[in-house]
Amino acid sequence: MSKQPNDLKGQRFQKALEDSGLSGAEFARLLELENEQNITNWKKRGVPAYMVGEVALTLVVEREWLEGKNVPMRTEATERHPAPPAANDSSLYVLDPLELWEPDTPLQDGEIELRLYKEIELTAAPGKIGRTEIQEVTGPKLRFSGAVLSSCGVVPSNAVFATNNGNSNHPLILSGSTVAIDKGATRIIDGEIYAIDHNGHFRIKFLQRLPDGIRMKSFNSGEYADEDYNFDDILAQRIVILGRVFWWSSTRPLQGPPLI
Structure with missing residues (x-):
């Protein structure tokens, strides 16, 4: 058999x-x-x-x-990949030195470059108030592991990155964090985190479907209340789901705000 x-x-x-x-x-x-x-x-x-x-x-x-x-x-x-830790290594951690690279350093096997999305301030006509718009910015790239994309079910051409600003999801996602976004995943799955273009402003929120629209939730719910938008609001305020946030990373300055 x-x-x-x-x-x-x-x-x-x-x-x-x-x-x-x-x-x-x-x-x-x-x-x-x-x-x-x-x-x-x-x-x-x-x-x-x-x-x-x-x-x-x-x-x-x-x-x-x-x-x-x-x-x-x-x-x-x-x-060519490093071997896993030996069984007699009680720590089960291997610390490798960081590898510095420049923009012109060739990609290694398994690496992919992600494009940058950013709020861009548009030039306003005299007497008019300027506004912002989410655009792809040419130049900056983020090197990323193809294995991580594969494990998250992300097609490389759909992956972009951006910078989180604000403390609405503190301390889960710190202000200044780099976030990776899957532009191919715009269908709302309740409780997942999404990058949103809200009338030209970049926002990161947990999303929940409502019978007549959506609810935006913040991890820092003590300071940021839930926001409900019906379908008319979504159209009027140009709310567009850019994609699902599947990865984020943060720096932690010595003088950063307390996490708890």
Whole structure:
């Protein structure tokens, strides 16, 4: 009897884990999973689709092989990735030096450049009040991991980045954070975070569908009340969903505001 697809995926995950020298509990901690039961399930059914990219990268195997496809477990390109921590390394952390790069530094394997979206102040005619508009800015780029895009289900051509301003989502997303946006995901999923063009102003909000419109919610709900907009408001105020925020990163100045 031939092996079922899920059986094969499970066996391949188990082999990759054994080759790494990590126990199930150690690998669960490495991926910041809540418990080891996920690893036990993966040995039987295979790694779920949304985690395959991260697991393949961590265990240094080809993603397609882990998915049960007829490809080698590893290739020369795979071997260029760093190996996972050894099982006897109780810390399970490997600290690599940061690599400095300039705009003209060639992209490495697995890297993708994201385009910048920004509020641009438009020149106003004499006696008129100027306004802003969200535009793609040529020049600045953000280097990003293709594996992360793949694990988040983001098509590279749909990925852009922007800068968050304001404390409406503090301390989850700090003011000055870089956020990555999937322009291909504009359908509202309740509770997800979206980048929004609100009459030319860039905003980041949790969105919730209402029978007659949408509700914008902030993580910092103590200072920022929910905002409800009906369909007429959406048209009148030029509210456009730019895409789902799937990643963000922050710097933390020494004199920054308290997080709690």
